[in-house]
Amino acid sequence: MGLNLLHSNDRKGLYPDSWYAATANMLNRFDALDGDVRADVCIVGGGYTGLSATLHLAEAGLSVVLLEAHRVGFGASGRNGGQLGSGQRLDQQGLEALMGDPEAAKLWQLGEEAKDLVKSLIQRHDIKCDLKPGVAWTGSSAADVAHLHDYGAHLQDRYGYESLDILDQQACHQMCPSPDYRGGILDHGAGHLHPLNYALGLAQAAAAAGARICEQSEVVDIEPGPQVKVRTDQGRVTADHLILACNGYLGGLNSQVAARVMPINNFIVATEPLGDDAAKVLAQDVAVADSRFVVNYFRLSADKRLLFGGGESYGYKFPSNIEAVVRKPMTQVFPHLHDVKVDYAWGGTLGITMKRMPYLARLSPNVLSASGYSGHGVGTATHAGQLMALAIQGQADGFETMARVPAPSFPGGSSLRSPLLVLAMTWYALRDRLGI
Secondary structure (H helix, E strand, C coil): CCCCHHCCCCCCCCCCHHHHHCCCCCCEEEECCEEEEEEEEEEEECCCHHHHHHHHHHCCCCEEECCCCCCCCCHHHHHHEEEEEECCCCCHHHHHHHHHHHHHHHHHHHHHHHHHHHHHHHHHCCCCCCEEEEEEEEECHHHHHHHHHHHHHHHHHCCCCCCCEECHHHHHHHCCCCCCCEEEEEEEEECCCCCHHHHHHHHHHHHCCCCCCCCCEEEEEECCCCCCEEEEECCEEEEEEEECCCCHHHHCCCHEEEHCCEEEEEEEEEECCCCHHHHHHCCCCCCECCCCCCCCCEECCCCCEEEEEECCCCCCCCCCCHHHHHHHHHHCCCCHCCCEEEEEEEEEEEEEEECCCCEEEECCCEEEEECCCCCCHHHHHHHHHHHHHHHHHHHHHHHHHHCCCCCCCCCCCCHHHHHHHHHHHHHEEEEEHCCC
16 A cells, blocks of 8 residues: 555645745635535546646536545645646657657647646636746756757757757856856746646636535545545545546555556755845746756746755655755755755655656546656646546547556565665766766
8 A cells, every 4th residue: 555645744734834835825725525426527636637637627517526635736736846848757869769759749749738738727717826938957067968959959850849049058157157057958938837826726717617626535445436436534426437636645546556656755945035146046037957867956936035946855754854955956056055044945745657757547447547747747747637638528639648658667566666766866866976
């Protein structure tokens, strides 16, 4: 069954003490499920995947009940780096090698649709989440920069993607004055946003479209069959279709997904507002992700704080001092911030897969699942929700394209996967530190 991460690091029914929660456009609590309910579709998980599926199904006129153990946007959807990236989590060269060129081209197109979907949902539902254009990928070594430049040229030549600037060291430093970075690419078609406000906006839109959202309704049992029965401590939903949208918080609800999607933790700090000194971190209001295996990612908040994500921890419990874990990579990238005050520090759990591509699957004729976004979830999870909503309505092309991506189980299934990942990530982190 594995450990249930819903209760490992957080207080029941409460958002973490993050800068996002402190600046959220909070919604009133949705009532918990109470008694027996009938629906066309039951959705488990109130993050981007579940909220997007709920919204799209409700807009199509189906009756939908969404069950969330804590609050909507409680998990990775409300805690992440807020980066809306292009394409898929695995780059196109990796996808071409894995799937062949025609399938890789379809996946690129789906990745672009994901990005457009997020932008259009924000516009259509007037979601106030500070969406801004621009994500840069930076390299810390000559080899990393050469690889990024080569990849940028590949996207331009093979996919006709013209929204990229290739950055030499000088251009990179004009954008991000870190002594650690030696060049990269800037993607103007990508973007960044306030992730919790985006999730809350999706929830508000779904409720307005007629969906029933139940918070503090943790699922304890699922009984498959032509009518799926989904049970919480307070009630039961009987539905024609079930969508599992739990990502890193699946627990023991489905062993097939658990063997392929592993929860790992990631950490972010928000510094005090930097004022005019913000330009020493980022001279442009773009988000940055670097080329290390344990990725550092950062951007400025609307009130000029540095939101910096990085650091790693092994095991299911968050470290007791998250600030110290993140301060280490932050001062490597920005040595001048060694004694900057940190106002917020928080952790979150995401789902990763062996191939770093999401795992979309039809677990039985009327049960769909999508998870394992591997840090590329803002666009991909929103899109996966829409693709599952379409599949339930008989339009399964996009869903099936994503479901064809190979998703091997972690060695040893869900019992051994964590120690093996610790070993692998420790080795890669060591490689980063030694500059191999």
